[in-house]
Amino acid sequence: MIDLYQINPGLWVILAGLICSVMPANSLRKALAILAPIFAAVMIFNIYDSTEVLAGQFEIGGITLTTLRIDNLSVVWGYLFCLAGFINAIYALHEKSWITDSSALVYTGAAIAGVLSGDMLSLFVFWELTAISSVFLVWQGGDRAYAAGIRYLVIQVFSGVLLLAGAVMYANANGGDFTFGYIGIDAPGAWLLLIGMGIKAGFPMLHMWMQDAYPKASITGTVILSAFTTKFAIYALARAFPGTDLLIWIGCIMTCFPVFFAVIENDLRRVLAFSLNNQLGFMVAGIGIGTTMAMNGVVGQVFVHVIFKSLLFMSIGAVMYRTGTAKASELGGLFRSMPYTTVLCLIGAGSIAAFPLLAAFVTKAMILSAAVEEHLWIPFAMMLFASAGVMEHSGIKVPHFTFFAHDSGRRVKEAPWNMLVAMSLAALLCIVLAWPWGGYELLYSIMPYTTDYKPYTWDHVVFQMQLLFAAIFAFNLLKRYKLYPAERRAEIVDADILYRRVGKNIAIWADAVWTRLSATMTAWRGRGMKHIGRRLYHAFSPAGTLSQAAPSGLPAVLTAAVLIFVLILAYVAGA
Template identity: 75%
Template sequence: MNEFFLITEHFSILKQINPGFWVILAGLICTLLPIGHARKAFVIAAPIFAGLLIFQLYDVNSTEHLGGVLQFGPVELTTLRIDELSVVWGYLFCLAGVINGIFALHEKCRITDSSALVYTGAAIAGVLAGDMVTLFVMWELTAISSVFLIWKGGDHAYAAGIRYLAIHVLSGVMLLAGAVLHAQANGGDFMFNDIGLDSPGGWLMLLAMGIKVGFPGLHMWMQDAYPKASITGTVILASFTTKFAVYALARGFAGADILIWIGAIMTCFPVFFAVVENDLRRVLAFSLNNQLGFMVCGIGIGTSLALNGVVGQVFVHVIFKGLLFMSIGAVMYRTGTAKASELGGLFRSMPFTTVACLIGAGSIAAFPMLAAFVTKAMILAAAVEEHLYIPFLMMLFASAGVMEHSGIKVPHFTFFAHDSGRRVKEAPWNMLLAMGIASFLCFYLAWPWGGYQNLYALMPYPMEYAYKPYTWDHVVFQMQLLFAAIFAFTLLKRFKLYPAERRAEILDADWMYRRMGLNVAIWGSAMWDRLSVHTSRIRTRTLSNVGRRLYQTFSPAGAASEATPSGLAAVLTAGLLFVVLMLGYFAR
């Protein structure tokens, strides 16, 4: 590692280039490399290289590192900024890129490897961008590169990919429009700092970020696209897009009160859909939206404790949510399905995957000694400190809900429940290795004897006091909440009141958009046809009348011919002569 640092010291240009650009370049090179170990090594080495660059460039004793300044007329762009906030996302995305690369080692698809690297690099470059134009470019590049991971899911994924691409491109256009309006209101400054909601540009940027993070009513693209992506594609998608948007919200809108209520609603409504959903990847997509709600609510609270809780929750969430998607992906790889109604009893043939799924489930439910236990409570504590009791109760309900659908339902119906009779091989070694790394991190980052303190050391904001998660009150309260959720699930199952797993797709709010959009399109097409018919009739009638009038006037038997001896030819000749005389007169 010392040799690496010596090399980078001799190449000062590295200090001016956003580390994410190198990962994007690696993704483009991957399109040229043949299938083999070299390309797979490239996929894993690129995010490691980016992480080492970030470590080398960031000085903890300095406020921030700026680089890559470009001047376009009056507009100055800062393509690289590493500070106490962006560095956490930079490290996290590099780590996620390595784990995802290991999980996908068995795949021999050039498109998957290339698009995954470009997508990872765009996310890294986006969170390390210092200006809003670079942010916009990376915002759109994440959408364009990631859609190929959805299309690799099969025939049914094409339409979902088109919808995904359309809504994310729309989000990017709104982001750029908001950035331009905001810059105009601030003397042409495109630096990406606190935006606020004092101008139309701020509201437009908030809405653009809300689409990408999944605000209520704008969230359906997750449940639509993620379950239809390829097995590795879903894992990769869950790591970057929404967390990129969380970073943008934390950078631009920390302390915006409206986010408190938006986030609180986000935590609650997915619970009801996840309970009745049959597709387990779709269940995890709903729980993804639920967890994002905690982050959005914490950003809205805006205190140091809340924002540190958001950063910590983002960090552990990428790991345990990726672990859950990896475990279900491994099951789907071996069985060909992720439907709860078609699974069960797999703990007999996939024991290691079962353990990994249980660790991920315990982490998302915030069991003591597992990841979210040391982060989610910071957001809840911040809500209580600010006397936000209704949002606190909503998040408390959502915490019990996520325990039910992701902590219990996913592992229960996948590996236990009724025996489906499936006897399959354990997951491939690379999948098990990736799940093993994520499982270890779920324990380590919550370890009471030093592990969680290393996580807290990454927090960007100083806290008024050192938060201590392992207090007697916190442990007992959390265990009471979790066991209450377990008891409720057991009771409902015992008396057959729990919703049955049905072979059906649960419609979300996108039903209104799709149905309304279809009806509007049909109505618009019919109206256009009717308008075209009427326009054609009017045009034909008008031209016919004009032609008839001209004929009646200038034909040899017309009115003009009665006064002139040579009919239409004479009239035209006289007209041309008049024009020539006028031109000659004004030309003198």
């Protein structure tokens, strides 16, 4: 009898995704897409009892694998990914694509199974499965998404290769133990693990796969993609490298540089992709600080971030579904025809900007407070600047240019009902989880460490409002005097210029050089073979030099050679 509680709950969602791939009825696929994450959450609830659970252990090739580990850290990601999968399934109800339904479920299940894995080999398997399953969501975006999907897949698979190489080095130095836990930067293979995780987390110079692939995916695909891959990587970093000082500076750089790109970007889905990178920076910096308050802040920020970032992507997706574009220069005035989407987008914008009574207000401050407690003044200043930047691009720019600004003259229908339901659920959570009368305490109760942090203090509220209103004032001032950067109707590249332009040109040049070299070598080889043939002919032909020296010509020479060879063999055999 199979014990269901020994099976990683994510595997049930993966199985549901595989069933969806051969299920012809759209209604049955949609029902399965909604029910599978709920079933996985129920399984997690029944398995976990507030103490670490290790299950699904077996040995293969002398290596012990622990396919299920639920503790106070992984359980948060497990529930979060189930919640995200449920909301995403509702948002995608209108889409009649078995590819989206199937790949979304496999992707969701792989992410759940990955964060609930107890060893690095199981982690690697699900790490790569998230890459393979999610690329189909990119390709669903159409012809222009194909190349972006290939680049996305190559980068994600390469991340997994680094992860596996680092895991093998680490295990070899630890008696073959692949248990996934704290590793630290000085351990064998740690740098490979860190870079592999850093690719998925969007470290500086390794981040542009997000801005490249996410905006080119399908409308529902972008929403689904925003929830899992990067947060899976944040979990891995939180498990393996808490308290690593290097991550403080990497995270702070991540918070700052996307602000400048997001301000000048015209594609609002790319703006949100840059904003996603910015928010990941707060989490990475918190992991680097590594104190209990910082780690609680990271866990809380991850939880609410998936919700409000999905809400923003969903609202822009709804606009794109009705208008066919997500370009800021082509939108505006949509509050008249899409009022519900407008309100829901504003809740998401206020949440990401950390307005009081909205989600990030009760989580991001924990990371900033941890930096102050550790006297990390420069990182604190960098994150403070980035917080104002978030208000500038995601809090103001996205809703302003989409629903207000100039009137584009578009009069469209409100978003489909299923989109509104999904967005409403996310918006409700943004409010409930920050509610000062018991709401944020519910969020704090699932954090890995006990906390008595109080976000609603007079100092914190006043300071945050000053920061937000300063950002609003700066935006209006720049707009008033026409100093705000105009949206460029082009795809802005930064780090990806190294492989999308420089790398491409190098590849074209190398191909041209190889073609010319190959042609030259072929010509040389042809001339050389002709020369060798002529020399052999002159030597061995009946009119050649050897035949002239032998009385019976070439046959006599060959007969003598064979006779000599046979005599030598007979002599050796006789000896």
